[in-house]
Amino acid sequence: MNATSEPKAGDLFATLPAVDEEAQQRLHDRLVAAAEAEGVLDVAYRTIDTPVGTLLLAATDQGLVRVVYEREDHDKALQALAVKVSPRVLSAPGRLDGVAREIEEYFGGRRTAFDLPLDFRLARGFRLGVLAHLPEIAYGHTESYAQVAAATGHPNAVRAVGTACATNPLPVVVPCHRVVRSDGSFGGYVGGPDAKRTLLTLEAAA
Amino acid sequence: MKPFEQVVAEHGATVLRVCRAVLGPVDAEDAWSETFLAALKAYPDLDPDANVEAWLVTIAHRKAIDVRRAEARRAVPVDEVPDRPASRGDPGTWNGDLWSALKALPAKQRHTVAYHYLAGFTHQEVAGIVGGSEAAARRAAADGIATLRRTYASTTTDQGESR
Numbered sequence: 204m205n206a207t208s209e210p211k212a213g214d215l216f217a218t219l220p221a222v223d224e225e226a227q228q229r230l231h232d233r234l235v236a237a238a239e240a241e242g243v244l245d246v247a248y249r250t251i252d253t254p255v256g257t258l259l260l261a262a263t264d265q266g267l268v269r270v271v272y273e274r275e276d277h278d279k280a281l282q283a284l285a286v287k288v289s290p291r292v293l294s295a296p297g298r299l300d301g302v303a304r305e306i307e308e309y310f311g312g313r314r315t316a317f318d319l320p321l322d323f324r325l326a327r328g329f330r331l332g333v334l335a336h337l338p339e340i341a342y343g344h345t346e347s348y349a350q351v352a353a354a355t356g357h358p359n360a361v362r363a364v365g366t367a368c369a370t371n372p373l374p375v376v377v378p379c380h381r382v383v384r385s386d387g388s389f390g391g392y393v394g395g396p397d398a399k400r401t402l403l404t405l406e407a408a409a
Numbered sequence: 410m411k412p413f414e415q416v417v418a419e420h421g422a423t424v425l426r427v428c429r430a431v432l433g434p435v436d437a438e439d440a441w442s443e444t445f446l447a448a449l450k451a452y453p454d455l456d457p458d459a460n461v462e463a464w465l466v467t468i469a470h471r472k473a474i475d476v477r478r479a480e481a482r483r484a485v486p487v488d489e490v491p492d493r494p495a496s497r498g499d500p501g502t503w504n505g506d507l508w509s510a511l512k513a514l515p516a517k518q519r520h521t522v523a524y525h526y527l528a529g530f531t532h533q534e535v536a537g538i539v540g541g542s543e544a545a546a547r548r549a550a551a552d553g554i555a556t557l558r559r560t561y562a563s564t565t566t567d568q569g570e571s572r
Contacts, residue, residue, distance in 0.1 A: 215562055218507050230445075285410055285413075
């Protein structure tokens with residue numbers, strides 16, 4: 204593509220705005236509504252500000268499919284969703300209002316368990332088994348990686364439990380932060396050590 | 410393949426500009442909406458090497474043709490009037506003098522002018538969008554822009570000089 208090949212021809216269109224933010228916003232809203240109505244909004248997303256930074260939330264028609272910390276890179280995560288789930292990805296905050304509300308309640312200390320439809324399609328096999336166990340660790344409690352390994356029927360798979368937690372597609376909501384080292388130290392976390400401390404401190408205070 | 414949101418962010422403004430130049434203020438936003446909804450549906454099957462903007466403008470072009478055909482057929486008023494921005498046609502704004510001048514062009518000239526001079530596609534790409542030969546696209550764009558210079562540019566330059 205070239206720019207205009209004759210001088211000044213483009214100037215003829217000077218009164219036609221190059222960018223019309225108001226119209227773009229209106230048209231984006233309309234596109235989201237039409238896409239939802241026709242069932243072609245495969246991945247809806249929004250962001251939410253929390254004490255552990257801005258989280259990206261993404262949902263399919265099955266439920267919440269991804270919670271992403273900033274340090275994981277939101278753009279990369281959206282790119283991965285486009286490849287692994289569907290490229291029909293749109294910013295559609297309304298579709299995630301319920302999720303955002305529960306997360307806000309959680310950080311406000313008013314919610315100890317999430318009651319949300321979850322889409323676990325990004326986890327498989329052993330890792331999925333670990334994630335399925337995590338909600339059984341009650342709010343304010345912790346388990347060691349070894350305890351989780353034992354609970355999932357693979358007592359020797361302690362390292363694999365660590366990997367399953369590190370690759371949890373739904374941190375915060377699926378509480379991998381409640382898995383700590385046997386010596387009581389926090390261990391690693393997908394959201395970083397500070398985020399893990401913030402979550403465990405929040406839950407211990409309740 | 411990029412998330413579709415990125416396609417909207419990167420090409421939405423250009424496609425709106427093209428829709429406005431081709432269809433005017435009343436029908437442009439409907440055409441944009443139909444274009445991006447159709448694009449969203451077809452997006453997973455798009456060739457990853459495709460020129461996305463040319464693909465979008467090709468869809469928009471077909472929508473524009475549909476709008477004009479429907480308009481020509483429409484004998485009875487529609488029972489529901491969509492919420493549209495008012496077409497005030499203020500002089501000095503695009504939906505005033507510029508749209509009047511564009512509207513007066515034959516459709517083929519208006520299309521080729523918008524795709525080449527406004528969106529920056531080559532004559533070859535424009536031919537791919539509107540059909541026909543590259544030479545015909547080049548000729549239509551040249552004729553269109555010449556008319557536009559005469560009918561529109563003169564009104565804008567005169568405004569300054571006459572004061």
